Amino acid sequence: MGAGQPNSGGSGEPGPVRLLGDGVAALMAVLRAAGREVIGPTVRDGAIVLRPLKRPDDLPRGWHDRQEAGLYRLDWEDRPTRFAHAAPAQGWKRVLHPPEACVGTAYRGGIASSAEGADAGPDGPCWAAPEASPPLRAFFGVRPCDLAALSVLDGILANPAAGYHDPAYARRRRDTLVVAADCASPAATCFCAGMGTGPGVGDSGFDVALTELVEGDAAVYLARAGSPAGAALLEAVEHRPASDAERAAATDQTVRATKAQTRALPADPRAILARATEHRHWADVAARCLACGTCTLACPTCFCATVEDATSLDGVTAARTRRWSSCFTEAFSYIHGGAVRGTRGARYRQWITHKLSAWYDQFGTSGCVGCGRCVTWCPVGIDITAEVAALSETRPSHRRRGPARRPVDGSATPRRRKDDPPAP
């Protein structure tokens, strides 16, 4: 979303500024004074989640997360950092594309199931759209992977070039300011560096970008504006130009966060998946996958939804509610007679192929931003990076009996298999 050019703010100051005093507290105060609901990371039920923030102390000061495949733990140390965590448990789609939202209400008489007993005639009300004005919001401390996810969601639900869009999403998006924050502490599940989405905030997609640095026993903040609105915000808080040393510290921090990442998707997953449509590995994933759909809920770009109907007791009004839905459920692909994708292997194939391949055809980008949530929150630790690696294996992963094939180099010696007995 064209949120303006970097440093195009009206402050006239090129490059980042150093916020004076407790810059984060000042920025939050300004946003709240300007009527914005501030939503950001906070600790709830043993995880960092995104919730409305009333005061700076709501931020997860001193908390950092440990994330592994199928594991999430929070630890606390007496440290001044507020953003020393990786991807929060949920993405921002929870706010912009809520799990449940009324899309409208139908009135009997307008669109009635029966003319008999109709309350309103054909001229009466038939359909009421929900409230059109969402609250004014500011997203605070958005991680670079989630910034990329916002851009992905925009490309699907609010794309001016597409034939259709979701006006309710577009209104929420329009009324949301974005304060991003560089990521200095990636988790073991993170692979944003390989996806090109982090760990540093890029040049666009935000109003203000923060960098949290530790000086002695205090956290200090650099900030840059990414839009005229961001520039207006920074004008309202005390700051000075950032020093060369401070800029260098910010760059070093991002380099360290890049190097700290160990996971990555193999290069060109599209080609791997295109070759792997009938791969034996799907059965292997299916044996582990619980088809619970947690990955699709945790994923910041999974946008699929269904619509459900509920009628009032008197039968007059019928609400239509859009709810998140998951391609891991049997009902997702149901057409009369049964589900198109009846097996877990087929559903996992659909999810990962959509995310990493079809997404490019549909929306011109990857559906994966490298946040690692699906890896962390999968109850059995299915790891998208490892699965793609296994799918790139051209030799079937399933152990086979049978005559050894000639090696691809054409030599006469059959290639040894792991399960072959050792050579005499």
Added chain:
Amino acid sequence: MDAAAAAALADRLTETAAAARLPASLTEGDPWRPRPFRIDRWRRDLSDTFTVDLVPLDGPPLTFAPGQFNMLYVHGAGEVPISISGDPDQPERLVHTTRAVGQVTNAMKALRVGDTLGVRGPFGTPWPVEAAFGHDVVIVAGGIGLAPLRPLIHAVLARRERFGTVVLLYGARTPEDILYRAAVTAWRGRFDMSVHVTVDRATGRWSGPIGMVTKLIARGGFDARDTMAYVCGPEVMMRHAAQALIDKGVAAERLFLSMERNMKCAIGLCGHCQWGADFVCKDGPVFRYDRVAARLAQAEV
């Protein structure tokens, strides 16, 4: 920050943010709003299949192209995608043929003349009609697959002189399951169209062919090398019919079929109807065979 400064900042944030972010067109409109239509005519076609003629209660008729579909909403029961079955040159009557197989379609079956339905649409890609100008036309239908093809037959017959030979090959379950029997009989009586109907099973009273519709294709009656073919029916039938047409010599890029998948929004935003990289609701339902042949052969896509 004092109150006046805060208010000024709030205004500035709203203005600059709104201007920088989204074209106003994106925040307007209501893609979920159904238009109310009144059922003007209701008739039973088969034991589980019925046809409604709808007229709009709130404005102009809904114009459509052959092969497109609407989302039909039954108050409180829900919404279902149903192909349009009427004559595209007579849009003032919106005709839908539906098989009662689920909650919504059964609720729809219980409606009668005078009742209202909600309509969103039309959606999806049409059967290409003009592309067949100057060529033979072969229309292959299986079961209720004749319903989405009927607007195409209307469109072709309305411009009959633009086409070469026109052939309808129709496979039904039994002679009692022949959809639009009166129309099929009338088409059969025309001198400028050949109609062949085969059934899967029949008693001795049926004197027509018995067997798969693919056998009708093999029997020919059209210039396969100069033919546009349109196929609609169950997926298995379409796969075999397409192969029979190819075997006969019809070019894969002149062969079109209409797919069915679960649809909830019909505007490519809910994700349900994905088939490979395509959203059947907006990239289909009508697809060119050569573009989907590989995917069609794959299970559980």
Added chain:
Amino acid sequence: MVPMQDMDDLLNAHPFFAGLSPRLLEELAGCARNERFDAGDYLFQEGGVADRFYILRHGQVAVEVKAPHAGAVVLETLHTDDTLGWSWLVPPHHWTFDARAVTLVRAVSLDGVCLRGKMETDHELGFHLLSRFVPVMGERLRAARLQMLDLYAPPGLTPPA
């Protein structure tokens, strides 16, 4: 009786025999004769001796089976240019179904005993005849399998995949 030369031409014109050499056509013609059935006539009946096969020149034939309470159930119909019957190739050479003329049917029948005798010694003839029968059998099997699926049945009645 059709003169032998005419029978050659007649067989040559039929798609089933397309591409056969004049020598093989002549061998086949030696076992062939023209037949005609009125509507309702049986070309053969279940259990009868399968001593020939037919190539249909004109008309429609119903392949059917008699079932208790159901009368004759038609399994498929065959039409102009179709080939009918292969039980003559498979011991014990008995027809497995009935074949009834639905309309006036003109056909050429080929004598199975005569052909089997020639195929025993003339392997080229045997090869060419079998390589024409196998695709026909394959096509019938495919059609039967698709029919078995009952593709147009209401969803509840569709056999589970």
